[in-house]
Amino acid sequence: MNIGAASEKSGLPAKTIRYYEDIGLLTADRASNGYRDYSIADVHRMRFIQRSRHLGFSVEECRQLLSLYHDKERESADVKALAEAKLAEIDRKLVELAELRDTLRHLVRNCHGDSRPDCPILDGLSRSDHTQ
Amino acid sequence: MNIGAASEKSGLPAKTIRYYEDIGLLTADRASNGYRDYSIADVHRMRFIQRSRHLGFSVEECRQLLSLYHDKERESADVKALAEAKLAEIDRKLVELAELRDTLRHLVRNCHGDSRPDCPILDGLSRSDHTQ
DNA sequence: CTTGAGCTTCCAGTAACTGGAAACATTATA
DNA sequence: TATAATGTTTCCAGTTACTGGAAGCTCAAG
Structure with missing residues (x-):
């Protein structure tokens, strides 16, 4: 899906989604026309970040929270x-x-x-x- | 009380207290030596703002929340x-x-x-x- | 009476967006 | 099919809400 649809579904402005990509908080596939192409899982991540930011967590804290969301080594002590x-x-x-x-x-x-x-x-x- | 004590009691950095004064969110009395002089009520306001900011409200929203805190015309419809x-x-x-x-x-x-x-x-x- | 901490103002830098221009892609309308 | 509107791209500048640092004044302790 394009950035507009992802924006609408996640609650994050398209501008902000691009910004989060710049700072490495999100990644994006690209379609053949150069447009960003997002999956449902991407939207889930966006929504997760949107929510965390809205509740007063900093971007760095969101990065940590996302690592919990992503990390496959869920068992490690840290x-x-x-x-x-x-x-x-x-x-x-x-x-x-x-x-x-x-x-x-x-x-x-x-x-x-x-x-x-x-x-x-x-x-x-x-x-x-x-x-x- | 001086800004250092107010900072400690409110949880807001002294820098931030001065900034909030700049943008008109807080006011301060001045002692004869030029130092800012805060009352307990001032600290309550600071704490109120600190809490609201920490929970994701913008400074403008804090201004509105503070108006609820201050306003003597509590009965007005708006x-x-x-x-x-x-x-x-x-x-x-x-x-x-x-x-x-x-x-x-x-x-x-x-x-x-x-x-x-x-x-x-x-x-x-x-x-x-x-x-x- | 000096040393150090705390206060002052001012100016510059950072974090996290946000708006706008210029150009290309896609979709809708005539 | 032409064209106009909408959506997307990058880039650069502006905004919000602080945050750090310099230079200088004030105050309490030794």
Whole structure:
């Protein structure tokens, strides 16, 4: 399939797909006319990257995540360790995101809009730790 | 408190705090010596931004989120609508993140590492929609 | 009173796109 | 079949969101 169709199916702009090829995050077959030619598996990879980027992972982190996706030596200790680290990071993000949602909900429903120091949500915010 | 302390408490690099001031995302009082002087409420705002950025919201989106945080006219229809939109977006991100976690877990535990088209996780990936 | 850490501004560089020009390929319409 | 519109190519420039480094001022410790 052409880049336009791949773009539509993956959610990545065609421009971005070409850029990812430039930096070696994706590869592409070429048709006889010179057009890039993508498979379903390529689209899966794009979608995987699109999702990871959308959720705040850097391109380098996406490269690592993709290596988990690609790597045939799934048993090697360092790949396992990387996978566990990424899973833990995702779990932390899930918690953070849930907190952000609760903060916003609370702001909309319960707070007065001023910056009163006794606003209960501010306590909640200051309680959260930020170890990274 | 000085920028160093605010940085440590908020998780934002001092450089980034100054940058956010440049683009009008944050403001700062100044002490008599010219140093920036931050309150606890300022740190809360920083933390709020740090979290939102870390979770994939753009600076412009953070500006909107902050307006929810600040706005004293919490009752106006457009602010309410923006809040609801952002909450829905966060909920979508929560789903996406959970899916990414499941994908990764599955890849680590069940898949073979090759790109076989019958790998069950690939089906899962292709099933997810990407309407935005 | 000096040494070092922390702060200031400014300017340049990087990461990750994003837009636009010029040219070739394909598809749709007359 | 001619032509116009759309899609694709490469390349180069611009944008967003930082990030690093220089030069100079301020402050706390010894």
